[in-house]
Amino acid sequence: MSERIAFIGGGNMASAIIGGLISQGHAPGQIDVVEPFAETRDKLKASYGVNAQAEAGPFLAEADLVIWAVKPQTFRLAALQARPYVQKALQLSVAAGIRSDSIVNWLGTQRVVRAMPNTPALIGKGISGLFARPAVTAQDRQAVVQVMASTGELLWLDAEEKLDTVTALSGSGPAYAFYFMEAMTTAGAEMGLTRDQAQQLAVATFIGAGELVRSSGETPKVLRQRVTSKGGTTDAAICSMEDADLQAEFINALYAARRRAQELGDEFGKA
Ligand SMILES: NC(=O)c1ccc[n+]([C@@H]2O[C@H](COP(=O)([O-])OP(=O)(O)OC[C@H]3O[C@@H](n4cnc5c(N)ncnc54)[C@H](OP(=O)(O)O)[C@@H]3O)[C@@H](O)[C@H]2O)c1
Structure with a gap:
């Protein structure tokens, strides 16, 4: 495990990772967070006992x-x-779209x-x-796995552009599941x-279906x-969806998400 860890940004994703680190036994005093918003800093200090600073400074060099x-x-x-202080460290970015070249x-x-x-x-x-640039060592990858393990499953990819596809599938994916749950809720209420x-x-149907796929191996x-x-009844529903070409439309939607991920990388990655 990396000894001293610094977070740039102390929002939702940082809190989730910090919570995981603390529950794995990582010492809170070994965690620094740079977070401009005072209320968020106070919350991080109170919840986890980590160090929180309003801006980057020499402490990051550790x-x-x-x-x-x-x-x-x-x-x-x-x-x-942060650039003057962080060049010796391994960098892990969870920011959507920003390419490693940037x-x-x-x-x-x-x-x-x-x-x-x-x-x-x-x-x-x-x-x-996850994607690692060639300069990242096996030991660096191991450090990343240890830090990210508490957030759920991890999947290493061999090419960075595949992260845009990951964004389209699982990154934006929870919203697709919520969207279908919304429609089912509306239909049931009607x-x-x-x-x-x-x-x-x-x-319960979404959770059960996901777990069934995983446990059945089908x-x-x-x-x-x-x-x-x-x-039968399911056939009636599926035929209605096929008539509307729903699966093809859904696939188009994922292409749209991937295009947007690529555009965001271009937009925010400029020097
Ligand atoms: N949440 C998710 O599930 C999720 C999923 C996939 C990817 N991501 C990616 O993870 C990244 C973080 O997402 P999030 O949901 O954690 O966002 P968030 O809750 O908005 O956290 C970002 C934090 O960074 C702080 N910040 C802004 N400018 C800063 C600066 N110059 N130096 C240091 N900190 C600064 C913000 O402070 P202020 O509030 O004061 O601006 C905010 O607390 C994003 O790039 C997002 O795309 C998140």
Whole structure:
């Protein structure tokens, strides 16, 4: 485990990772957070006992690992402020879209790992795509795995552009699941259930279906076909969706998300 860890940005994602580190036994005194918003700093100090500062400074030079958890649009400015102090450390960025080439330019070090998490990371049930630049050592990767493990599953990728696809699938993916749950809740309420009842049924169905895929080892397609008998109720629903070409539309939507991830990288990654 990296001995001293610094976070740039102390928001949701940083808090999730800090919570995981503390529960693994990492000493709070070995964690520094740079967070401009006083209320957030006070909350971090009170909840975890970590050190929190309003701006970057020489204390950052002691960090073995620097975790970038700022919004993509503030990354460049935050990086230029921290640059004089962080060049010896391994850099781990969870910022959506910002390419490692930009991070290398802004910080002047090649030891950069990018992670693309999703919101269930906040409760330890996320999945993150990870990409390491060639200068990152096996030991560096191990340090990243230890830090990120408490956020959920990890998947290493061999090419950085694949992170844009990860963004389209799992990064934005929780919203797709919420969107379908919303539709199921609305339908259930229209058909006579209370909204609470309909939502309970929709949420439990998503959780159960996901766990069934995982534990059965079957593909989602096989499991769908198994519960779709010709002329039955599921068949009626699936036929209605196929008539509307819903699967093709859904695939188009993921391409749109990936295009947007690529655009954000161009937009916020400029020197
Ligand atoms: N939340 C998720 O599940 C999730 C999933 C995938 C990827 N991500 C990525 O993770 C990154 C962080 O997301 P988040 O949800 O944790 O955002 P967040 O809660 O808004 O946290 C960002 C924090 O950085 C602080 N900050 C702003 N400028 C700074 C500076 N110059 N130096 C240091 N800190 C600065 C912000 O402070 P102020 O509030 O004062 O501006 C804020 O507390 C984003 O790039 C996001 O795309 C998040």
